[in-house]
Amino acid sequence: MPKIIQVSNLSKCYTITHEGRESYTALRDVVAKKAKKIFTFSKSAETTKEAFWALKDINFDIEQGERVGIIGRNGAGKSTLLKILSRITEPTGGNIKIKGRVASLLEVGTGFHPELSGRENIFLNGAILGMNRAEIKRHFDAIVDFAEVEQFLDTPVKRYSSGMYVRLAFAVAAHLEPEILVVDEVLAVGDAQFQKKCLGKMEDVSKHGRTVLFVSHNMGSIRTLCNKGILLREGRVDFIGPVQETIDSYSKNLLRKDNNTAYKSIAGNGDIKIDKVSINDGLKVHSVFANIDINIKYTVFNPKKEFHFFVLIHNSEGDVICSIFQKDKFLELSQNNKEINIVFENILTPGLYYISAGIYGSNHEFLDWVDKVEEIEVDHSFDDGKAFDQRYGIVTANSKWYV
Amino acid sequence: MKGQWNITIEAGRAEKNYWKDLWRYRELFYILSWRDIKVRYKQTVVGAAWSIIRPVLTTVIFTILFSRIADMKNPGPAPYALMVFAGMLPWQFFSNALSESSSSLIGNANLITKVYFPRMIIPASSVITSLVDLGISFIIMLAMFLWYGYIPSWHIIFLPLFVILAFTCAFGIGLYLTAVNVKYRDFRYIIPFIVQFGLYVSPVGFNSFVVTDKWRMLYSLNPMVGVIDGFRWCLLGDPMHWRSFIVSVAITLMFLWFGIYYFRKMERTFADNI
Numbered sequence: 237m238p239k240i241i242q243v244s245n246l247s248k249c250y251t252i253t254h255e256g257r258e259s260y261t262a263l264r265d266v267v268a269k270k271a272k273k274i275f276t277f278s279k280s281a282e283t284t285k286e287a288f289w290a291l292k293d294i295n296f297d298i299e300q301g302e303r304v305g306i307i308g309r310n311g312a313g314k315s316t317l318l319k320i321l322s323r324i325t326e327p328t329g330g331n332i333k334i335k336g337r338v339a340s341l342l343e344v345g346t347g348f349h350p351e352l353s354g355r356e357n358i359f360l361n362g363a364i365l366g367m368n369r370a371e372i373k374r375h376f377d378a379i380v381d382f383a384e385v386e387q388f389l390d391t392p393v394k395r396y397s398s399g400m401y402v403r404l405a406f407a408v409a410a411h412l413e414p415e416i417l418v419v420d421e422v423l424a425v426g427d428a429q430f431q432k433k434c435l436g437k438m439e440d441v442s443k444h445g446r447t448v449l450f451v452s453h454n455m456g457s458i459r460t461l462c463n464k465g466i467l468l469r470e471g472r473v474d475f476i477g478p479v480q481e482t483i484d485s486y487s488k489n490l491l492r493k494d495n496n497t498a499y500k501s502i503a504g505n506g507d508i509k510i511d512k513v514s515i516n517d518g519l520k521v522h523s524v525f526a527n528i529d530i531n532i533k534y535t536v537f538n539p540k541k542e543f544h545f546f547v548l549i550h551n552s553e554g555d556v557i558c559s560i561f562q563k564d565k566f567l568e569l570s571q572n573n574k575e576i577n578i579v580f581e582n583i584l585t586p587g588l589y590y591i592s593a594g595i596y597g598s599n600h601e602f603l604d605w606v607d608k609v610e611e612i613e614v615d616h617s618f619d620d621g622k623a624f625d626q627r628y629g630i631v632t633a634n635s636k637w638y639v
Numbered sequence: 640m641k642g643q644w645n646i647t648i649e650a651g652r653a654e655k656n657y658w659k660d661l662w663r664y665r666e667l668f669y670i671l672s673w674r675d676i677k678v679r680y681k682q683t684v685v686g687a688a689w690s691i692i693r694p695v696l697t698t699v700i701f702t703i704l705f706s707r708i709a710d711m712k713n714p715g716p717a718p719y720a721l722m723v724f725a726g727m728l729p730w731q732f733f734s735n736a737l738s739e740s741s742s743s744l745i746g747n748a749n750l751i752t753k754v755y756f757p758r759m760i761i762p763a764s765s766v767i768t769s770l771v772d773l774g775i776s777f778i779i780m781l782a783m784f785l786w787y788g789y790i791p792s793w794h795i796i797f798l799p800l801f802v803i804l805a806f807t808c809a810f811g812i813g814l815y816l817t818a819v820n821v822k823y824r825d826f827r828y829i830i831p832f833i834v835q836f837g838l839y840v841s842p843v844g845f846n847s848f849v850v851t852d853k854w855r856m857l858y859s860l861n862p863m864v865g866v867i868d869g870f871r872w873c874l875l876g877d878p879m880h881w882r883s884f885i886v887s888v889a890i891t892l893m894f895l896w897f898g899i900y901y902f903r904k905m906e907r908t909f910a911d912n913i
Contacts, residue, residue: 250911263823323648323755325910331649338646346753351678363670364754 238335240416240447241298241321245330248291248316290316292471293330298464300415303448305462305479307455307486309554312468314451315420318342321449322418336415339366343420345405350394354385354404357393361408375411382437383407403430410437416447421454435461453553455483487552487588503594504604507538513593513610522612525634526619528582532593533575534604540597543569545576548592549584550608556592557630558584583631586616586624657903661757672764676771690772691779694727701727701844714848715877718787725874726843726867728776729805733863734834736769736806740813741830744821748913758906759899762817766810773802780874792876801869804891808862811895818905821912842867847880859883862891 291313298304306314319325321332322340347364348357358379362372372379380386383404385396393401419438438461442448452458458465458479465482467475475485499510512533522528530547549558560578569576589612594605616624698720705711706719713722743765744751744758751758784791820826841863842850850858858864859880865887871877 262825264825266823319910320648323646324752326907327648327650329650331647334646334648336645340754342753343749347750349674349678351681352674356674356677360670360674363667364750364756366754366756368666 238300239297240300240335242333243294243296243330244332246291246294246317246320246327246332247289247329248313248320248325249328250288250290252286252288289471291320291327294468294471294473296466296473296476298447298449300447301442301445302464303442303462304450304464304466305458305482306449306451306466306468307453307458307482308468308474311470313471314468315342317468318418318420318449318451334416337366338416338418339412339414340418341365341409341412341420342418344402344409348393348401348405351392353392354389354396357404358408361405365409365412366414367412371413379404379407379411382410382433399430406430406434410434410441414446416449417441418449420451431457453555455486455553459483499606499609502605502607503602505601506604507540507597508534508536508543508595508603510534510593510595510604510606513591513606515591515610515612522582522614523617523619524582524585524614524624524632526582527579528612529577529579530591530593531575531577534595535574536571539571540603542598543595543603544597545578546594546596547578548594549612550590550592551630552588552590554590554608557589581634582612582614582619583633584612584614585627585629585632586614588613657757661759664756664760667756668760668764671760672767675764675768679768679771690731690775694724694731694776695779698724698727705844709845711845711849713846713877715846715871715875717789717875717877721783721787721789721875722846722871722877723844724780724783725871726841728773728780729801729866729870730838730841730843730863731776732769732773732805733809733866734837735772736766736809737813737816737834738830739765739769740809741816741820742827743813744817744909744913745824745827751913752910758909759814759902762813762902763810766806766813769809770802770806789875791874792872794873794876798870798873801866801873804869804888805866807895808866808891811891811898814898814902815894818902818909821905821909837861837863846871846877847883848878855880855883856886859886860890862887862894865891 294313294317306317308314316325318340319342320327321334322338322342324340324342345361347361349360352360358376359369359372363369367375380389383400383406385400385404388396388400393404396404417438435457438448438450442461448461450458450461462479465475465477465479466473467482467486475482477485499513501509510532512531514531514533516522516529517531532545532547545562547560548556549560551557560580562576562578567576590608591610591612592605592607593609595603597603618624701723702720705723711719713719715722717725740762743762747761750756750761783789816826816830840861847858847864847868865884868877868879868884868887872879
């Protein structure tokens with residue numbers, strides 16, 4: 237397959253000004269500062285500026301018809317990359333060469349006007365996304381059909397329910413016919429059924445030989461939609477390869493663990509330090525409704541009258557899905573303790589999870605916080621040996637059914 | 640393989656096909672103009688009425704103020720109220736267009752940060768919206784001709800040229816102001832002042848012929864002097880000071896060039912700054 241996008245040494249630098257807290261410059265301030273400078277003959281009024289490289293020397297090629305998922309943590313540069321690709325902002329260095337028309341969908345319903353009717357907004361949004369009138373007319377019925385809004389076509393969209401609004405907006409975007417489609421996290425809207433429809437539509441698009449670039453935090457939709465992955469990390473390309481390998485590489489990266497070295501704290505003043513978090517004595521795989529026993533070993537450097545522990549559970553994408561606080565259970569800690577244990581029933585559904593642990597003091601100040609230091613793997617079985625089949629939800633509940 | 644790439648994205652690249660792009664995106668321009676007009680007149684009965692009430696009331700006051708109290712005379716053949724209104728047409732258009740276009744980029748920030756298109760479309764379409772108001776005011780002008788039983792001069796066939804001149808003038812200055820507005824948000828507070836100040840230094844309530852020859856050239860550095868004189872020449876057959884008119888046109892073109900130059904220079908960073 238021929239190359240359709242070639243990115244070489246792409247960099248983007250933002251300048252962060254440390255003085256003004258406002259997001260924009262006010263002329264008043266600029267004038268005041270200039271005046272101050274004249275009268276004081278000093279450089280003290282100067283703001284400190286810091287360069288922040290959102291992207292640094294990115295290189296990759298994309299072939300025609302590939303469906304590429306771009307993943308990475310928040311701030312890894314995914315959105316910046318998409319913005320440069322869709323020509324919204326300019327790179328600081330390097331270049332991108334593109335063959336064909338690019339349509340970008342960074343937001344659902346860009347430019348929708350609440351006062352205008354559904355029909356009018358279809359034409360408006362279509363034009364904004366780069367379709368011409370003839371194209372929109374050709375797809376008009378299909379768009380209306382897809383969005384399921386026939387009866388409300390002449391109603392101003394401000395009277396639409398949020399579901400209808402999103403459906404209409406996505407329907408317009410779904411009927412774009414560019415060679416390259418750039419999509420930011422827009423599928424996270426609408427109900428499950430509509431999301432399925434959108435994913436199906438996007439698969440259709442790529443089957444017609446079009447190239448799709450897709451950013452999402454939802455590994456599930458990346459996995460179903462994409463065949464290639466690019467993992468960004470702190471503005472650099474960390475991994476490029478088949479989608480599953482990229483997701484694995486991303487998940488591995490989440491765990492900041494090195495068995496021999498001490499945990500790195502992300503917060504805390506070091507008065508008390510967490511040395512080791514261990515789960516069920518090192519047993520990694522758990523089943524649903526099994527007991528999970530977490531042991532936290534710590535060292536007190538500067539005795540505190542009062543401190544409390546907490547444990548966070550993250551999913552494989554790094555989002556916190558559960559937090560457990562020791563304070564809820566009124567456990568007295570004596571100064572001589574060197575470890576603490578918690579036990580809870582596992583209500584997590586099968587998958588990979590990460591554990592963070594932390595300590596805070598009487599004024600809610602952090603004493604220590606170690607982020608995603610251990611992992612828990614939940615396998616597809618219940619504690620009593622029955623298989624856990626595919627089902628909805630992040631967590632389940634141990635319930636009693638009665639009639 | 641090389642040579643087939645049809646888009647290159649690169650730092651500081653002066654867009655070679657910017658003007659071609661502008662042409663390619665003309666449909667977006669039509670549709671944005673249409674949106675602005677539609678939204679402006681939708682649901683707001685007062686919106687349409689407002690574009691009539693304001694110039695008419697201002698005309699009444701100016702006529703009383705300048706003709707009755709200050710006892711000024713119109714050098715042309717038309718009644719004073721007609722002369723004021725003929726000047727009010729382009730001025731109203733200019734001040735509307737300027738306020739609309741100077742806030743246009745900020746008002747469309749959601750588009751700018753999400754989609755690529757030549758940004759010049761946005762201020763241009765907001766100036767177009769004010770043309771509709773001009774059209775409505777023009778109908779009132781015709782009504783006033785009937786009321787006064789005044790037959791417009793045959794020069795009226797040149798009116799479109801002067802509308803284009805007024806458009807160019809508003810667009811050039813508007814481009815500059817809207818670009819500055821993205822960078823310095825408090826600049827928008829200055830704009831109403833510019834518009835108000837402009838009303839007094841432009842010959843709206845009086846005829847530019849009250850300015851003596853000695854100051855005439857200096858006075859025509861205000862580009863609206865040429866436009867207003869032109870409107871009166873077209874509609875009423877007033878005398879025209881052609882030398883000063885040429886100066887006004889030259890200034891207008893200079894503003895346009897500078898507006899485009901500054902806008903293009905700032906355009907790259909709009910998405911980062913807005």
